[in-house]
Amino acid sequence: MSTAFDVAVEVSLRDGIADPEGLTIERALPALGFSGVSGVRVGKSLRFVVEASDEAEARQQVEAMCERFLANPVIEDVDISLSLVS
Amino acid sequence: MTVKVGVVVFPGTNCEHDVVEAVDSVGGCGRLLWHKDAGLADVDAVILPGGFAHGDYLRTGAMARFSPIMDAVIRFARGGGPVVGICNGFQILTEARLLPGALYKNRDLKFLCQPTRLRVASTGSVLTRGLNVGDELDIPINHFEGNYICSDRTLAELRETSSIMFTYRNNPNGATSDIAGISNKTGNVVGLMPHPERAAHPLLGSTDGALLLKGLIGGG
Numbered sequence: 018m019s020t021a022f023d024v025a026v027e028v029s030l031r032d033g034i035a036d037p038e039g040l041t042i043e044r045a046l047p048a049l050g051f052s053g054v055s056g057v058r059v060g061k062s063l064r065f066v067v068e069a070s071d072e073a074e075a076r077q078q079v080e081a082m083c084e085r086f087l088a089n090p091v092i093e094d095v096d097i098s099l100s101l102v103s
Numbered sequence: 104m105t106v107k108v109g110v111v112v113f114p115g116t117n118c119e120h121d122v123v124e125a126v127d128s129v130g131g132c133g134r135l136l137w138h139k140d141a142g143l144a145d146v147d148a149v150i151l152p153g154g155f156a157h158g159d160y161l162r163t164g165a166m167a168r169f170s171p172i173m174d175a176v177i178r179f180a181r182g183g184g185p186v187v188g189i190c191n192g193f194q195i196l197t198e199a200r201l202l203p204g205a206l207y208k209n210r211d212l213k214f215l216c217q218p219t220r221l222r223v224a225s226t227g228s229v230l231t232r233g234l235n236v237g238d239e240l241d242i243p244i245n246h247f248e249g250n251y252i253c254s255d256r257t258l259a260e261l262r263e264t265s266s267i268m269f270t271y272r273n274n275p276n277g278a279t280s281d282i283a284g285i286s287n288k289t290g291n292v293v294g295l296m297p298h299p300e301r302a303a304h305p306l307l308g309s310t311d312g313a314l315l316l317k318g319l320i321g322g323g
Contacts, residue, residue: 037210089165
């Protein structure tokens with residue numbers, strides 16, 4: 018029997034890679050009155066549902082998707098969250 | 104014998120006719136190949152031209168890497184066949200892992216469409232074999248994601264194997280070590296952000312791109 022898992026994949030630029038979008042946002046914030054903001058990084062998030070026999074298998078599948086397709090390991094890191102579809 | 108150059112068309116590719124025209128103008132024979140083709144027919148070289156293959160969804164080149172023809176392109180490249188990726192084609196070659204590194208958004212977040220001056224940094228590739236190290240070429244760029252990024256280790260390897268083919272004289276996009284184009288270790292796979300086909304006729308303001316295409320045709 019398979020179980021459905023809600024998957025959230027956060028793709029972010031690897032540490033040390035300049036993020037011009039994040040930098041631009043960071044520079045714009047003081048103009049709106051938000052001071053003291055630093056370390057802005059821009060990424061993307063993907064949401065989908067995976068069917069698998071258990072959480073470990075679901076995670077394995079998502080990790081393989083990330084490695085092969087959803088992210089580019091040369092420049093990006095991923096953070097994967099799984100939860101049972103309620 | 105006329106060298107046949109297959110120019111791969113993905114949905115969203117937009118430089119294919121310019122490339123065919125430029126290849127023909129230097130004495131080759133360009134022909135279009137569709138991304139769903141299973142093979143490369145009998146071509147002697149392959150060019151992945153510029154554009155926005157598959158809309159550049161997810162990342163530039165990420166979808167195109169899985170187009171059916173890419174299996175044949177990868178086999179051809181691994182067998183020593185000349186494969187050149189121009190702009191979006193370069194992005195596809197990195198996603199296909201035929202070339203190391205990645206292309207990321209330009210440093211200043213501007214789409215850049217302008218002439219650039221390049222310096223030939225190595226002559227060990229199918230594009231640069233007719234040139235000399237230090238030669239300067241005027242060839243335009245046209246991209247938003249041309250900022251070449253790679254790890255320190257990859258950069259060291261590129262240097263050790265003389266695989267950096269072109270550098271910008273005035274780095275327009277933030278690329279690591281001013282890199283505009285690289286090759287694989289054997290020099291048969293080359294990727295570059297500038298568009299040689301847009302510098303292949305006197306009316307275009309420069310014919311330096313034709314020198315590169317002649318290199319491809321001459322030894323193909």
